Amino acid sequence: MAARLKIRKLVVIGVGLIGGSFALALKRARAVQRVVGVGRTSRNLAAARGLKVIDEASRDPARAVRDADLVLLATPVGQMPAVMTAIAPHLPAYAVVTDAGSTKGDVISAARRFMGAHLSRFVPGHPVAGTEKSGAEAAFPDLFQGKNVILTPQRETAAPAASLVKRAWEACGARVTRLTAEQHDAVLAAVSHLPHVVAYALVNMLARRHNAAQLFGLSAGGLRDTVRIAGSSPEMWADICVANREALLAALEDYENELERTRAAIESADAAELRRLFAGARNARGKWLVKKP
Amino acid sequence: MAARLKIRKLVVIGVGLIGGSFALALKRARAVQRVVGVGRTSRNLAAARGLKVIDEASRDPARAVRDADLVLLATPVGQMPAVMTAIAPHLPAYAVVTDAGSTKGDVISAARRFMGAHLSRFVPGHPVAGTEKSGAEAAFPDLFQGKNVILTPQRETAAPAASLVKRAWEACGARVTRLTAEQHDAVLAAVSHLPHVVAYALVNMLARRHNAAQLFGLSAGGLRDTVRIAGSSPEMWADICVANREALLAALEDYENELERTRAAIESADAAELRRLFAGARNARGKWLVKKP
Numbered sequence: 001m002a003a004r005l006k007i008r009k010l011v012v013i014g015v016g017l018i019g020g021s022f023a024l025a026l027k028r029a030r031a032v033q034r035v036v037g038v039g040r041t042s043r044n045l046a047a048a049r050g051l052k053v054i055d056e057a058s059r060d061p062a063r064a065v066r067d068a069d070l071v072l073l074a075t076p077v078g079q080m081p082a083v084m085t086a087i088a089p090h091l092p093a094y095a096v097v098t099d100a101g102s103t104k105g106d107v108i109s110a111a112r113r114f115m116g117a118h119l120s121r122f123v124p125g126h127p128v129a130g131t132e133k134s135g136a137e138a139a140f141p142d143l144f145q146g147k148n149v150i151l152t153p154q155r156e157t158a159a160p161a162a163s164l165v166k167r168a169w170e171a172c173g174a175r176v177t178r179l180t181a182e183q184h185d186a187v188l189a190a191v192s193h194l195p196h197v198v199a200y201a202l203v204n205m206l207a208r209r210h211n212a213a214q215l216f217g218l219s220a221g222g223l224r225d226t227v228r229i230a231g232s233s234p235e236m237w238a239d240i241c242v243a244n245r246e247a248l249l250a251a252l253e254d255y256e257n258e259l260e261r262t263r264a265a266i267e268s269a270d271a272a273e274l275r276r277l278f279a280g281a282r283n284a285r286g287k288w289l290v291k292k293p
Numbered sequence: 294m295a296a297r298l299k300i301r302k303l304v305v306i307g308v309g310l311i312g313g314s315f316a317l318a319l320k321r322a323r324a325v326q327r328v329v330g331v332g333r334t335s336r337n338l339a340a341a342r343g344l345k346v347i348d349e350a351s352r353d354p355a356r357a358v359r360d361a362d363l364v365l366l367a368t369p370v371g372q373m374p375a376v377m378t379a380i381a382p383h384l385p386a387y388a389v390v391t392d393a394g395s396t397k398g399d400v401i402s403a404a405r406r407f408m409g410a411h412l413s414r415f416v417p418g419h420p421v422a423g424t425e426k427s428g429a430e431a432a433f434p435d436l437f438q439g440k441n442v443i444l445t446p447q448r449e450t451a452a453p454a455a456s457l458v459k460r461a462w463e464a465c466g467a468r469v470t471r472l473t474a475e476q477h478d479a480v481l482a483a484v485s486h487l488p489h490v491v492a493y494a495l496v497n498m499l500a501r502r503h504n505a506a507q508l509f510g511l512s513a514g515g516l517r518d519t520v521r522i523a524g525s526s527p528e529m530w531a532d533i534c535v536a537n538r539e540a541l542l543a544a545l546e547d548y549e550n551e552l553e554r555t556r557a558a559i560e561s562a563d564a565a566e567l568r569r570l571f572a573g574a575r576n577a578r579g580k581w582l583v584k585k586p
Binding site for chain 1: 555
């Protein structure tokens with residue numbers, strides 16, 4: 001068995017739902033001694049300290065990482081190049097860096113460009129978990145329990161670095177899977193990025209109608225669940241859509257073809273074809289998505 | 294104050310989630326003495342009796358309605374014409390008939406054609422509530438608590454009949470709203486029928502991919518909530534899509550335009566426009582859909 005995981009100093013850059021929950025989960029697992037949170041707004045950092053999500057707050061990433069064992073980059077993906085540029089010259093030789101970005105191709109490109117000699121200890125990762133809430137106040141230690149974390153180590157990635165990150169996520173209760181960055185981005189475009197686009201568009205279509213207040217007032221739980229993720233951070237999701245746009249556009253095209261298939265059956269009042277389509281979807285959901293009791 | 298509601302005999306035709314929950318809610322409110330359930334399969338009727346959702350079971354709607362005070366038609370909308378044809382010659386003069394169909398234009402057309410002299414005591418209605426489950430075993434008395442019920446009485450509808458149906462739904466804990474049938478069908482196409490089409494299409498698009506098992510296995514709560522309603526009855530929803538196809542096609546067109554707007558912003562990597570679109574959706578959801586604590 002591996003020795004017990006012990007991280008002396010964890011630096012979380014971007015203390016939001018993901019970064020904050022990572023810190024809380026590792027603290028609860030007694031796998032970390034000290035957590036330093038780095039952020040842009042002192043209000044959120046103060047909240048994170050007050051809630052004991054972090055032990056210290058810093059607005060200076062370069063200074064914060066100087067004696068870090070593990071650094072988690074948990075900012076929106078659009079900010080990763082700037083963060084990497086800021087920290088790379090100041091990382092100790094032993095530090096392992098990982099990220100929680102929802103897209104991997106672009107984060108890896110940035111790492112190749114900006115992480116310099118630390119590239120071999122950069123382990124690209126993505127915890128496939130979250131809620132529609134954001135900020136340190138939304139963080140909770142059970143967020144990753146039973147959830148998937150995908151790591152996409154590159155050929156340069158040192159095995160001990162990948163192993164440390166894997167063990168840290170396992171200490172948070174997550175199930176760790178390895179994929180190539182391309183596989184990751186295609187999978188996530190389909191199962192996460194597209195559903196967000198779908199939910200945002202559905203709300204906007206309703207909100208544009210002149211009787212929007214009446215529409216929402218007469219809606220029920222079906223709509224509410226379908227668009228729950230339209231409460232997600234616009235900044236983060238705009239970044240993700242741009243960063244992963246090729247895979248997302250491919251998924252969107254497949255989806256629009258599927259909608260067209262449904263529309264054709266509605267137009268021709270083909271109830272048998274609609275039953276076939278809907279039953280196929282219900283069966284797939286039942287087989288793959290419904291949790292067994 | 295109105296006298297206490299007292300229905301001697303309620304006949305529920307179609308003892309599923311909606312019909313069964315209506316019976317249970319009225320029983321709990323002590324507003325009904327006897328409930329007769331009518332259905333096509335003896336298995337479901339036996340379950341309904343075993344669960345005390347109904348007091349008696351019948352497979353013969355004509356016989357069941359002979360001394361009914363109130364009849365609820367809770368079958369899929371496609372079966373309503375046949376049910377109306379079967380019961381109209383056997384209804385007593387005092388019986389009030391209502392329905393729980395998710396579309397109103399087509400149910401009203403059927404009533405005009407098949408309800409004969411009983412048209413003035415037919416009150417078209419729609420409880421905007423449900424879950425993705427179906428059958429008598431899914432019924433529970435709180436289903437309508439705080440939910441909207443839309444009644445669409447016609448110019449022929451007798452006021453006391455409309456009043457009885459309104460009071461029955463209020464006894465179930467529902468909030469009753471009146472709309473024209475056209476208003477109802479346009480509203481529901483947008484807030485309910487379209488979201489179902491969206492959810493079914495999203496699951497089908499994923500299920501058609503060669504790596505469907507991997508995709509669903511790596512998905513998270515966002516997808517699960519977005520497609521929860523893809524677990525709904527294919528038979529019922531095929532009927533609804535055909536019955537309300539004009540309003541649904543109009544809603545689908547608006548939605549596809551909204552998707553195109555999003556796609557254009559993704560294609561041109563316009564993060565500012567995406568932030569604007571997503572923030573608009575998040576604000577609309579926050580204003581209209583998020584329950585105040």
